[in-house]
Amino acid sequence: MGRVRFDADPAAARSGLGHGPGVRRRAGRRHHRGCAQALVGADPAQLAYHAEEAGDRNAVLRYAREAARRATAIGASRQAADQYARALRFAAALPPADRAELLEVYAEAGDVIGDPAVLTASATALECWRAAGDQAREAALLARRAHYLWSAGEATAARQAVADAMELASRLPPGPALAAAYTWSAYLLMLARESGRAVEAGERAVELISVYGPPQLLTRALNAVGTAHWLTDPALAEETLGRAVEAARAAGDDAGVGWALLNLGSGAGEIRAYPVAERALRDAIEWGADRELERVRSYAAAWLARCRFERGDWPEATRLLHAAETSHASVATGIVRLTVLGRLRARRGDPGAGEALTEAWELAERTGDLQRRWPAAAARAELAWLSGRPSAEIRTLVKPVYEQAVRLGHPWAVGELGEWLALADGLTAEAGQGKRGAEPYRLPPAEAARAWERLGCPYEQATALARAAEPTESLVQALALFEQLGARPAADRVAARLRALGVRPPRRSTLAHPSGLTAREAEVLALIQADCSNAEIAGRLSISAKTVDHHVSAILAKLGARSRGEAAELAAGWHGEQAGPR
Amino acid sequence: MPRYIVQRTFDAGLEIPVSDEGAKTCQAVVGGNAGYGVTWVHSYVSLDKTATFCVYDAPSPEAIRQAAGVNGLPVDQITEVSVLDPYFYH
Numbered sequence: 001m002g003r004v005r006f007d008a009d010p011a012a013a014r015s016g017l018g019h020g021p022g023v024r025r026r027a028g029r030r031h032h033r034g035c036a037q038a039l040v041g042a043d044p045a046q047l048a049y050h051a052e053e054a055g056d057r058n059a060v061l062r063y064a065r066e067a068a069r070r071a072t073a074i075g076a077s078r079q080a081a082d083q084y085a086r087a088l089r090f091a092a093a094l095p096p097a098d099r100a101e102l103l104e105v106y107a108e109a110g111d112v113i114g115d116p117a118v119l120t121a122s123a124t125a126l127e128c129w130r131a132a133g134d135q136a137r138e139a140a141l142l143a144r145r146a147h148y149l150w151s152a153g154e155a156t157a158a159r160q161a162v163a164d165a166m167e168l169a170s171r172l173p174p175g176p177a178l179a180a181a182y183t184w185s186a187y188l189l190m191l192a193r194e195s196g197r198a199v200e201a202g203e204r205a206v207e208l209i210s211v212y213g214p215p216q217l218l219t220r221a222l223n224a225v226g227t228a229h230w231l232t233d234p235a236l237a238e239e240t241l242g243r244a245v246e247a248a249r250a251a252g253d254d255a256g257v258g259w260a261l262l263n264l265g266s267g268a269g270e271i272r273a274y275p276v277a278e279r280a281l282r283d284a285i286e287w288g289a290d291r292e293l294e295r296v297r298s299y300a301a302a303w304l305a306r307c308r309f310e311r312g313d314w315p316e317a318t319r320l321l322h323a324a325e326t327s328h329a330s331v332a333t334g335i336v337r338l339t340v341l342g343r344l345r346a347r348r349g350d351p352g353a354g355e356a357l358t359e360a361w362e363l364a365e366r367t368g369d370l371q372r373r374w375p376a377a378a379a380r381a382e383l384a385w386l387s388g389r390p391s392a393e394i395r396t397l398v399k400p401v402y403e404q405a406v407r408l409g410h411p412w413a414v415g416e417l418g419e420w421l422a423l424a425d426g427l428t429a430e431a432g433q434g435k436r437g438a439e440p441y442r443l444p445p446a447e448a449a450r451a452w453e454r455l456g457c458p459y460e461q462a463t464a465l466a467r468a469a470e471p472t473e474s475l476v477q478a479l480a481l482f483e484q485l486g487a488r489p490a491a492d493r494v495a496a497r498l499r500a501l502g503v504r505p506p507r508r509s510t511l512a513h514p515s516g517l518t519a520r521e522a523e524v525l526a527l528i529q530a531d532c533s534n535a536e537i538a539g540r541l542s543i544s545a546k547t548v549d550h551h552v553s554a555i556l557a558k559l560g561a562r563s564r565g566e567a568a569e570l571a572a573g574w575h576g577e578q579a580g581p582r
Numbered sequence: 583m584p585r586y587i588v589q590r591t592f593d594a595g596l597e598i599p600v601s602d603e604g605a606k607t608c609q610a611v612v613g614g615n616a617g618y619g620v621t622w623v624h625s626y627v628s629l630d631k632t633a634t635f636c637v638y639d640a641p642s643p644e645a646i647r648q649a650a651g652v653n654g655l656p657v658d659q660i661t662e663v664s665v666l667d668p669y670f671y672h
Binding site: 315318319321322341344345348349350351352486488521549550553554556557558559560561562570 | 594595596598599604606607610642643644647660
């Protein structure tokens with residue numbers, strides 16, 4: 001100890017030892033012990049710091065744990081993890097059961113912020129429980145650790161851990177350990193989309209928790225059951241997840257609230273119930289941001305990016321993808337983010353689509369979970385098709401995941417993958433829906449387009465229109481939709497088909513306004529047409545004259561006009577022509 | 583940092599005069615790009631001024647599009663490129 005610190009230390013003044021480097025070097029531990037005494041009744045975090053510097057083991061263990069509890073209570077997850085880590089530095093001589101407790105709470109705190117030390121800490125805790133001979137705590141932790149493993153992308157190890165937990169807990173009389181084993185089994189089954197088995201295990205968990213506790217697990221069990229219901233009974237899913245949120249709130253479990261909101265959002269998103277999904281995901285982002293729950297915040301951002309992407313708001317999806325980029329992101333966040341990014345690039349015709357999707361696919365394959373493999377496979381098929389790759393390649397990309405989708409009975413996965421399979425086999429898209437695809441996929445093109453419009457998915461709507469039997473009109477509509485989205489490859493394909501039919505495609509406009517003026521520039525131009533001077537425009541729009549100046553320069557540049565008068569004339573000429581259907 | 587060629591179409595023909603006006607327009611574009619880590623290197627303009635081929639250094643194609651959105655510039659196509667110069671083979 002005896003690190004020299006040159007920052008101002010109020011405790012030093014109070015302890016009467018004075019300031020200055022010379023004083024500090026001599027005082028060392030004595031100094032810090034003095035500080036700790038002088039600060040009795042003060043913030044445990046400060047006391048813990050001084051105790052560590054003084055090498056006072058008992059004081060560290062006491063104050064650091066108190067500081068961590070307080071930090072958790074106010075949602076300062078990072079500080080909680082740091083304080084537990086501090087306590088652990090002095091925990092070597094603790095009896096194994098106490099050390100295991102400390103390691104467990106450290107791992108919990110680390111989990112919410114995505115600390116990679118979670119796995120090693122929980123592994124050490126398991127050893128401690130074994131040394132202490134506490135099989136019930138060992139079993140409960142084995143089960144909890146399964147989810148840490150899953151979050152780290154270790155799906156096989158996760159399933160093994162939960163199986164081990166169940167085996168161990170079943171040998172003991174029923175209690176919290178068995179409740180934990182069923183809870184985390186249910187949770188992993190839900191994540192693998194084994195819905196029936198998840199509900200069964202989850203409901204058993206809820207029963208056990210109501211008798212034996214621990215109450216903190218209730219939110220997780222309800223989360224598993226609720227999420228598993230999305231495919232068969234969305235209303236029940238929403239209600240059960242609502243109960244999961246409440247259970248977490250009642251238990252003061254900030255992370256639990258976050259995860260429940262997340263599964264409410266992502267579950268709804270997976271069945272394209274966008275209003276419910278987006279509301280819950282925005283709540284999850286706000287909740288996660290407020291309480292330093294990095295994992296919750298970043299995963300919710302990635303999922304909201306997916307929803308906004310599917311709804312055609314590609315600029316917002318881009319912003320959200322950026323918000324989802326974070327160090328220590330869970331593997332799941334990475335897969336969702338990369339898949340959406342890859343799809344976005346593919347649909348826009350931008351570089352880097354293949355790289356993003358290949359990485360997404362490799363990560364997804366390692367989890368083996370349908371909910372990860374399906375979007376990545378569909379995205380790769382789409383990229384292959386837009387790039388003109390052979391059908392055999394598309395078939396290889398899609399077939400194995402399609403079979404998994406059919407086995408698990410997931411209508412949206414079956415629908416989307418079935419459509420690609422049919423396309424690869426040269427069949428009509430509906431032909432691939434023999435096995436219970438979701439509604440829009442089972443409909444003939446014109447009806448499908450309307451169904452996609454109701455859901456709010458313009459790209460799929462345009463794709464359906466482009467397949468319709470009345471070529472010219474629906475092709476023109478499809479082209480307009482693709483243009484509005486900025487879907488260059490799809491737009492070019494449709495334009496080529498129109499030309500082949502002898503129809504001249506309407507004039508291209510890559511932005512909503514002719515000649516690519518921004519909304520603000522259009523306002524300024526309208527005022528120029530009304531003969532307003534720069535000063536008048538500035539007044540009307542409540543902006544500075546300098547800003548008006550910039551806008552006018554940009555307008556002249558984009559319109560190819562040499563003067564305001566010329567710009568006004570050009571603008572007057574626009575009302576005569578409209579570029580295609582709106 | 584990757585380099586990209588950005589193709590743009592200006593239906594009415596892009597007119598940036600070599601004057602204070604033009605300088606202001608260019609400065610505004612540079613300012614808008616800065617927020618996204620995007621650097622406009624230079625552009626080639628077709629003689630009829632309806633098409634431009636802009637050389638950009640940027641962290642990603644998304645950054646280019648976001649900057650273009652702020653600046654109100656159209657984007658037709660983004661291609662990642664590497665430089666091929668006969669001099670390098672000397």
